[in-house]
Amino acid sequence: MRLSQFHLRTTKETPADADVASQQLMLRAGMIRKLAVGLYTWSPLGLRVLRKVERIVREEMSAAGAIEMLMPSVQPRELWEETGRWEKFGGQLLKIKDRKDAWYCYGPTHEEVITDFARQELASYKQLPVNFFQIQTKFRDEIRPRFGVMRAREFLMKDAYSFHATDEDLGREYKNMYDTYGRIFTRLGLKFRAVFADTGAIGGSASHEFHVLADSGEDAIAFSTGSDYAANVELAEAVSPGERPAAAEAMRRVDTPTQKTCEDVAALMGITLARTVKSVAMMGTDPENNPRFVLALVRGDHVVNEIKLSKLPGMSEYRLATEAEIRDHLGASPGFLGPVNAARDIFVVADRSVAAMADFVVGANADGYHLAGVNFGRDLPEPALVADIRNAVEGDPSPDGHGTLGIARGIEVGHVFQLGRKYAEAMKCTVLDESGKAITPAMGCYGIGVSRIVAAAIEQNHDANGIIWPDAIAPWQVAVCVINPKNVDAVDEAAQSLYQDLQRAGIDAVLDDRGLRAGQMFADIELIGIPHRIVVSERGLQAGTYEYRHRRASEAEQLDRDAAIARVSGA
Amino acid sequence: MRLSQFHLRTTKETPADADVASQQLMLRAGMIRKLAVGLYTWSPLGLRVLRKVERIVREEMSAAGAIEMLMPSVQPRELWEETGRWEKFGGQLLKIKDRKDAWYCYGPTHEEVITDFARQELASYKQLPVNFFQIQTKFRDEIRPRFGVMRAREFLMKDAYSFHATDEDLGREYKNMYDTYGRIFTRLGLKFRAVFADTGAIGGSASHEFHVLADSGEDAIAFSTGSDYAANVELAEAVSPGERPAAAEAMRRVDTPTQKTCEDVAALMGITLARTVKSVAMMGTDPENNPRFVLALVRGDHVVNEIKLSKLPGMSEYRLATEAEIRDHLGASPGFLGPVNAARDIFVVADRSVAAMADFVVGANADGYHLAGVNFGRDLPEPALVADIRNAVEGDPSPDGHGTLGIARGIEVGHVFQLGRKYAEAMKCTVLDESGKAITPAMGCYGIGVSRIVAAAIEQNHDANGIIWPDAIAPWQVAVCVINPKNVDAVDEAAQSLYQDLQRAGIDAVLDDRGLRAGQMFADIELIGIPHRIVVSERGLQAGTYEYRHRRASEAEQLDRDAAIARVSGA
Numbered sequence A, B: 001m002r003l004s005q006f007h008l009r010t011t012k013e014t015p016a017d018a019d020v021a022s023q024q025l026m027l028r029a030g031m032i033r034k035l036a037v038g039l040y041t042w043s044p045l046g047l048r049v050l051r052k053v054e055r056i057v058r059e060e061m062s063a064a065g066a067i068e069m070l071m072p073s074v075q076p077r078e079l080w081e082e083t084g085r086w087e088k089f090g091g092q093l094l095k096i097k098d099r100k101d102a103w104y105c106y107g108p109t110h111e112e113v114i115t116d117f118a119r120q121e122l123a124s125y126k127q128l129p130v131n132f133f134q135i136q137t138k139f140r141d142e143i144r145p146r147f148g149v150m151r152a153r154e155f156l157m158k159d160a161y162s163f164h165a166t167d168e169d170l171g172r173e174y175k176n177m178y179d180t181y182g183r184i185f186t187r188l189g190l191k192f193r194a195v196f197a198d199t200g201a202i203g204g205s206a207s208h209e210f211h212v213l214a215d216s217g218e219d220a221i222a223f224s225t226g227s228d229y230a231a232n233v234e235l236a237e238a239v240s241p242g243e244r245p246a247a248a249e250a251m252r253r254v255d256t257p258t259q260k261t262c263e264d265v266a267a268l269m270g271i272t273l274a275r276t277v278k279s280v281a282m283m284g285t286d287p288e289n290n291p292r293f294v295l296a297l298v299r300g301d302h303v304v305n306e307i308k309l310s311k312l313p314g315m316s317e318y319r320l321a322t323e324a325e326i327r328d329h330l331g332a333s334p335g336f337l338g339p340v341n342a343a344r345d346i347f348v349v350a351d352r353s354v355a356a357m358a359d360f361v362v363g364a365n366a367d368g369y370h371l372a373g374v375n376f377g378r379d380l381p382e383p384a385l386v387a388d389i390r391n392a393v394e395g396d397p398s399p400d401g402h403g404t405l406g407i408a409r410g411i412e413v414g415h416v417f418q419l420g421r422k423y424a425e426a427m428k429c430t431v432l433d434e435s436g437k438a439i440t441p442a443m444g445c446y447g448i449g450v451s452r453i454v455a456a457a458i459e460q461n462h463d464a465n466g467i468i469w470p471d472a473i474a475p476w477q478v479a480v481c482v483i484n485p486k487n488v489d490a491v492d493e494a495a496q497s498l499y500q501d502l503q504r505a506g507i508d509a510v511l512d513d514r515g516l517r518a519g520q521m522f523a524d525i526e527l528i529g530i531p532h533r534i535v536v537s538e539r540g541l542q543a544g545t546y547e548y549r550h551r552r553a554s555e556a557e558q559l560d561r562d563a564a565i566a567r568v569s570g571a
Helices: A021-028 A044-063 A077-083 A111-121 A167-187 A262-269 A306-310 A323-330 A422-426 A450-460 A489-504 A518-527 A538-543 A561-569 B021-028 B044-063 B077-082 B111-121 B167-188 B262-269 B306-310 B323-330 B422-426 B450-460 B489-504 B518-527 B538-543 B561-569
Strands: A032-036 A039-042 A074-076 A094-097 A103-106 A130-139 A154-164 A192-196 A207-213 A219-224 A230-232 A252-255 A277-285 A291-299 A347-351 A360-363 A369-374 A385-387 A405-420 A442-449 A478-483 A509-512 A532-537 A546-550 A557-559 B032-036 B039-042 B074-076 B094-097 B103-106 B130-139 B154-164 B192-196 B207-213 B219-224 B230-232 B252-255 B277-285 B291-299 B347-351 B360-363 B369-374 B385-387 B405-420 B442-449 B478-483 B509-512 B532-537 B546-550 B557-559
Touching: A021 A032, A021 A450, A032 B074, A032 B111, A039 A044, A039 B074, A044 A130, A044 A154, A044 A167, A044 A450, A074 A077, A074 B032, A074 B039, A077 A103, A077 A111, A077 A422, A094 B094, A111 A154, A111 A422, A111 A442, A111 B032, A130 A442, A154 A167, A154 A450, A167 A192, A167 A207, A167 A405, A167 A442, A192 A219, A192 A405, A207 A219, A207 A450, A252 A262, A262 A360, A277 A323, A277 A360, A291 A323, A405 A422, A405 A450, A422 A442, A442 A450, A478 A489, A478 A518, A489 A509, A489 A532, A489 A538, A489 A561, A509 A518, A518 A532, A532 A538, A532 A561, A546 A561, A557 A561, B021 B032, B021 B450, B039 B044, B044 B130, B044 B154, B044 B167, B044 B450, B074 B077, B077 B103, B077 B111, B111 B154, B111 B422, B111 B442, B130 B442, B154 B167, B154 B450, B167 B192, B167 B207, B167 B405, B167 B442, B192 B219, B192 B405, B207 B219, B207 B450, B252 B262, B262 B360, B277 B323, B277 B360, B291 B323, B405 B422, B405 B450, B422 B442, B442 B450, B478 B489, B478 B518, B489 B509, B489 B532, B489 B538, B489 B561, B509 B518, B518 B532, B532 B538, B532 B561, B546 B561, B557 B561
Parallel strands: A192 A230, A291 A347, A347 A385, A478 A509, A478 A532, B192 B230, B291 B347, B347 B385, B478 B509, B478 B532
Antiparallel strands: A032 A039, A074 A103, A094 A103, A130 A154, A154 A442, A192 A207, A207 A405, A219 A230, A219 A405, A252 A369, A277 A291, A360 A369, A405 A442, A532 A546, A546 A557, B032 B039, B074 B103, B094 B103, B130 B154, B154 B442, B192 B207, B207 B405, B219 B230, B219 B405, B252 B369, B277 B291, B360 B369, B405 B442, B532 B546, B546 B557
16 A cells, blocks of 8 residues: 555544543544544544454454354344343443334344344254354444443444354353454454453353453453463452461550541551451341341451352342441441451451451441451451452462462453353244254354454553554554655655565555655654554665664664565564 | 355245345345345355455455545434435434434435545545545335345445545546446446436536346346447437438328227227327426426337426426316317317427328327328428437437447446535535635545345346356355265265365365255255356266366266366366
């Protein structure tokens, strides 16, 4: 491509309404233009990247045995009624009434349509397993669209749906898709993690999210430094750090007249936060289903995890206790609560790390006082229940026993899920098995946010000068920049010849023949993130050199022609 | 592709609700499945064809200098208000209200969005000319969706929009697109015609439709047998066939008691329809804008063309005369009208071919009688106006002077149009010219119905056994069919090896390894329209031959391996 024949329009100004780096850079590079809230036009430059992502996804899905098809974006209400999602899906479902007053929606996902297709197309177990995929425009009427194409309302998605005679075969394909996603994100050139997402209803491997790692990511991920283990922080098991030491201090009362938080108490006492214990009062139920006052204990530097708490017996519908309930049960105000001398009907749940503490500090159940040097077994009974009720933190042992946990931030760009028979049952999709009996196939679904990947790649790869594309999804791999203010024919010819040779070598090259000043040209090429740059100039030609620079390199190099080409192709 | 790894589901039954051959065959071949009225899922088989069409369109558009981009399918009402089309577009516009009660539409076309993009992106004449295109899903809420994907509500379209500093430059790009469309349809392997569509507001070359020729087409096209000339029958100029002969008969009255049509009169008299003249009574206006009774004369075998009539002076709002008006002016009933002895205030308009007639037959203005042997100048005055007021018919001289006209039926699959400044003016899209003055760019738009092409190709290419794809858009160019009931390894190996060699030669091959009986397998391969078929069987291998057959050939041939491959590649 010659840039003079292309449409490129960059700006130096950071757009006022762009909140994240990728959105700012995509707007500045002119990759996207906003049409309306959550609706973006992909300019020629942006589309080049989008199509490269799409192609890699398509190639790897096909290589993995999935078969491409294409479903309509507009879907009839009747199908969504069959699964109950017409109401349940919520406000994200964009509902549409046609000229005959029939209701449709703009598909946010295609479980209903594919299951309808399958119940017409699949008659026999012999047609299984099968995995259909499509790459298609979806719409979710987000209540607050934001971050450009990262959370747009209209977006491009790859969605795949597999059908299986048995759960085992679903598990096999799930693994196949899991591995395929790994290949896709590796080919895209992105740092990513497959994150254990939820235990779901089927089993331990029922759902994984794929996250592109980036400091600006919305999700916190706990990952092992010594293995492939990764999970959403909220779902990662928090492993306790070893055995409880022996008691070394005597219990004593500490004046904490205005110190109501662990932070304030630790500061007052000059100890680390990890020596304090936070007591959170809540209402659960006992085995007879009567209300029960619960005191949950976590270390002062830890955070209570509501999902984990709610999975404990009697806690499925817990709520925080009111101030009246607290005073009634503990005789103190919030900020001074603790398990010492707590009434017998109070159920004490200690996080594993609290159970492993000695000589800790805790509220005294008397306003203005805390207790220090507290020890289980001596100053108070052992907790009624010891469980994992906190968020994992950096440095925790990895739950799989290998290494410790790090915390990273990620952007969810993929999701693999074992759906089971939920949709097939609701929509009466069956096939005949070997004995001629109708069976309900098990389903898997596998999504990739194609347009979101473009933004996520930028979040992961940019600097002050702009985007830094991985080679595989760069709009072009290399820019041949022509510096020729005196219009010397030999310079133009050398640039054209180099450009053509790069193209012939299968390298996606762009010739910047716009005739701009070097500074302007380089700023554009850096902003739009072309990974390799070769400058052709009169001075260089006289010296027999081409100036090569990688987008991440701090210095340019003067190379001969073959060496410059070799740098681009990575040879 | 191995067919055993693909999803193919054909049926023998012709679906009850399919009205045209392409719809029937696409359903029988399992290319599409109906989701709802005017909404179709493209199965893996169908999508292969759709993508091949899409690729050819994309490649040729890019080669012609157009730049691909992608606009949202959902468009805000505000833009459509700017051009007044929110109301004017009519019921085909699918309007959508989002969760915040803001109105949008599912884009049926993108003039508003591209003009909005252009007014943000284009600042200077230096950025012109530019031609943006996209290949994207559109929605038109057809009042009566029909013929499968031929007139579906959701469909795939290529739409391009060009911007120019001058009308001349628009004309140049229009020609470029016209030629590009010719290349596209030629590469698709389809018989087509570029049809002159309308004079429009700009000039003689303002609009052409591209039609795929097929007997089942909705539109009638007049085309020259001796040149590229083609036009919608209603717009094609009807050229008169030479000079008027001398009068040879005397005028006489003929008894036609019940013969009210030219057909009946000709049958009674034993003459050809071309000897009769039809008189159609209507009301127009005179130069002072007063109502005027008009008698339009066309040959008995011709059809009055309302569009042409309405362009004559005083006829822009003409209507047919009532029976009372007819009796008042001519003293006779419809069926017996004629220009002889007509009152002076009656305006007689003769079609050119009537003006070239002698000794014709016409109504006598007396119920139950016609006149024969009538001649202008002798029996009645020359017509007040001689003009082209009929539809062109097969055999007419071509208006461009080369050859004669044939009439074909076509399916509109493309349209090139010089929009001029209508949208740019309405939406205040301007650029600065060389002198720094704001000018409104001229626009062109260029559409291709990508999904409709698939159906149109079938309408043009099918027989009793199914579809016959042109090589370029066949789901696969060649099927390697394995006949191996005894499971002889050598047969499987020979088939696999042939399949792989075909693939290596760049031929898109499919291996039918489903293990079906030959008859079933051949029926499928013929139904889905694979143009080339090679059968690998034990008997053939023993004789050293492969059975080759082209989908259009009546007989199969026994060829050696190289010769069979050569047939497929057309070498």
